[in-house]
Amino acid sequence: MGFAARRTRRRPTLVAAVLSLLTGTLVATATPARAVAGYDRQPIATNALFLINASDHAGAQEFVTSEGRVETVSAYLTSNASTGTFHAQIRTEVADESTTVADSRLDIAELGGSGTGWVEFPVDAELTADTKYYLVVEAEDAAGKVVWNGWKGALAGALPSWNYDVPYWGGWKAYDTDPWATTHLAFAIDPSGAQACAATNTCYKSVPPGELVAYTAGLLGNGRTTAAITPLEAHGATYVPDSNVLRLPNGDWRYLPAGATEPRTVPAGDPGAAAQIAESQDWLASGSVPGETLEERAAAKRALLSLRLLTQPNGAMAAAWHGAWSYSWPRDSSVAAVAFARTGHDEEAYRILDYNRRTQRPDGTWEARTKLDGSGPPDGRHWQLDANGWVPWSIWEWYQAAPGAHRAELTRDLYPTVRKAADYAAASLDERGLPPAAPDYWEIPTSTPNISTSAILLSGLNASADLARVTGHPQDAERWRAAAARLADGIEEHFAPLGYQRTVDGKHGRDSAVTFLAPPYNTAPDDLAVAMDDTYAALLRPNGGVVPGDDPGQKWRNTWTPETAFFALAWAGTGEDDKADRVVDWLLAHRNVLGELPEQIDAAGNPASVVPLGWTDSLLVLTLDQLDGGPIPVPPAPCDPPGRPEGACHD
Numbered sequence: 001m002g003f004a005a006r007r008t009r010r011r012p013t014l015v016a017a018v019l020s021l022l023t024g025t026l027v028a029t030a031t032p033a034r035a036v037a038g039y040d041r042q043p044i045a046t047n048a049l050f051l052i053n054a055s056d057h058a059g060a061q062e063f064v065t066s067e068g069r070v071e072t073v074s075a076y077l078t079s080n081a082s083t084g085t086f087h088a089q090i091r092t093e094v095a096d097e098s099t100t101v102a103d104s105r106l107d108i109a110e111l112g113g114s115g116t117g118w119v120e121f122p123v124d125a126e127l128t129a130d131t132k133y134y135l136v137v138e139a140e141d142a143a144g145k146v147v148w149n150g151w152k153g154a155l156a157g158a159l160p161s162w163n164y165d166v167p168y169w170g171g172w173k174a175y176d177t178d179p180w181a182t183t184h185l186a187f188a189i190d191p192s193g194a195q196a197c198a199a200t201n202t203c204y205k206s207v208p209p210g211e212l213v214a215y216t217a218g219l220l221g222n223g224r225t226t227a228a229i230t231p232l233e234a235h236g237a238t239y240v241p242d243s244n245v246l247r248l249p250n251g252d253w254r255y256l257p258a259g260a261t262e263p264r265t266v267p268a269g270d271p272g273a274a275a276q277i278a279e280s281q282d283w284l285a286s287g288s289v290p291g292e293t294l295e296e297r298a299a300a301k302r303a304l305l306s307l308r309l310l311t312q313p314n315g316a317m318a319a320a321w322h323g324a325w326s327y328s329w330p331r332d333s334s335v336a337a338v339a340f341a342r343t344g345h346d347e348e349a350y351r352i353l354d355y356n357r358r359t360q361r362p363d364g365t366w367e368a369r370t371k372l373d374g375s376g377p378p379d380g381r382h383w384q385l386d387a388n389g390w391v392p393w394s395i396w397e398w399y400q401a402a403p404g405a406h407r408a409e410l411t412r413d414l415y416p417t418v419r420k421a422a423d424y425a426a427a428s429l430d431e432r433g434l435p436p437a438a439p440d441y442w443e444i445p446t447s448t449p450n451i452s453t454s455a456i457l458l459s460g461l462n463a464s465a466d467l468a469r470v471t472g473h474p475q476d477a478e479r480w481r482a483a484a485a486r487l488a489d490g491i492e493e494h495f496a497p498l499g500y501q502r503t504v505d506g507k508h509g510r511d512s513a514v515t516f517l518a519p520p521y522n523t524a525p526d527d528l529a530v531a532m533d534d535t536y537a538a539l540l541r542p543n544g545g546v547v548p549g550d551d552p553g554q555k556w557r558n559t560w561t562p563e564t565a566f567f568a569l570a571w572a573g574t575g576e577d578d579k580a581d582r583v584v585d586w587l588l589a590h591r592n593v594l595g596e597l598p599e600q601i602d603a604a605g606n607p608a609s610v611v612p613l614g615w616t617d618s619l620l621v622l623t624l625d626q627l628d629g630g631p632i633p634v635p636p637a638p639c640d641p642p643g644r645p646e647g648a649c650h651d
Helices: 271-285 294-310 330-342 346-358 387-401 407-428 451-470 476-496 513-515 529-539 561-573 577-589 612-629
Strands: 045-053 057-064 069-079 087-091 100-107 115-126 130-141 146-151 159-167 172-175 184-185 188-191 220-223 226-229 251-253 265-266
Touching: 045 057, 045 159, 045 184, 057 188, 069 087, 069 130, 087 346, 087 561, 130 159, 159 184, 159 294, 159 513, 188 476, 188 612, 220 294, 220 612, 226 271, 251 271, 251 330, 271 294, 271 476, 294 577, 294 612, 330 387, 346 407, 387 561, 407 451, 407 476, 451 476, 451 513, 513 529, 513 561, 561 577, 561 612, 577 612
Parallel strands: none
Antiparallel strands: 045 146, 057 130, 057 159, 069 115, 069 146, 069 188, 087 100, 087 130, 146 184, 159 172, 220 226, 251 265
């Protein structure tokens, strides 16, 4: 039966809610936080699972603990009710309240009203070690919805969760068979120390709902390991300036110590954390930080620090630190390499280039994405030909910015990668001079050639030809210049009359990739300015950002920060600084509470999806670099046939 049916053997609440359990990390699978002779905690709380509103809803979790005495139980709750009571019991039989051995109540209003996080229930219970019990939680008289969060996925050693849902199940239901067997409530028995919620800033509290829209909020790292900060952990916290050490609301610091795999909370001034702060500050000082205002420079610093943590020791660069984003894309990583090179961080830049060299396929192409250990793709996602443009372009840009001491030698090491990529790209062009129909940078197939692949391959072929020239390979240079000229003509003949829309058949609308025809990728054709303005206007949404395109077959719910930043970078490269500044201001205004740039912005203006996104970080750094220091070099185009824009040719 549920709580409302009978309440006996009630123990008084001992104290108000205090410390609780570490919130879950965002991973695909997990194990309980510590090894015990049983199952007494499950820290992952990424899914809203069971309604627990009295009197016909509750939740329960089986557990076995090695402890003989329990003083605290904890559950991760999300409530839009501002009044009512959270009520927890420990029972020996889930459906029989008369078997209650511990009972605790907490007033929702006294906890801060509506909110989310770990709720600690003080109890004082003598238990029999290694015996099965049930933690049962409901919300009584709650003026709103209350949900017990948890995890949907494999969890080693987990015991079943139970759902009390009278309208649906008619009572209690054990989630111990498919398809519910991998449903696990977030709970803890006697959390303390590093596992307490105060150590991670995840105790139950009122948080504006907009802060919780995204999956992640920031990064901690030590150069070998990276960890995501959740939105709840970020609320009320700030980074110690110019570092990836988090200052919690109580003044403590949280960081990922050298050699550790899990973050640690320490008093402010801790020597290990202080050393990490100093190292980050020294790293920033070793290069340049673009930006004309203090706010721009602060955003650039944060972007560079995040890019550094997303870049692994082997040169793989995670797009973001969460789930399906935690892979290395040639596209994202190439832009990051250029951002590092342009700001004087040559070691990080070359590490990425070398990773892309090592993961090139024998035929000269790349997988859509690879696992961060470089072992190959995570799935059968179709590869994209645009990597054959991104990677040579990034190598050429690195060559322009790299220190002279070892530049020639390192370029020779990378040249075989350029040759294979450019030869494949040149051979792919059809009789119109265009690449084949294939997935574009959206990673969605197109039935005719698309502008994003065409534009970036043009940049890659021009970059490859110039790299062939400087490394003493004139025949390669001639071959790739000819291919670039054919591709440029094909773009002019087939895309330009359509205003450089997504595909040559004109059936798929405007596309933000029109900006790939602008610096720093290509010298802009004379008619590009109007096409960019028209495309931006077509893709602009009320929240001030743009969607990737307006293909009738694609419905974009949110606006995207990388696509919006495409226009800032292109306008900065074509001398339209006022337009670029307005987009930069929008990006800066849509950072999250930690100053990080998200992948998406929802209709209400909240950061959404993953935060930070490395691609957006890189684009912001490059845009500020152009606005602050002048145009980034553009791979020179061939002069034959005539008609190329003035200044675009290289003999």
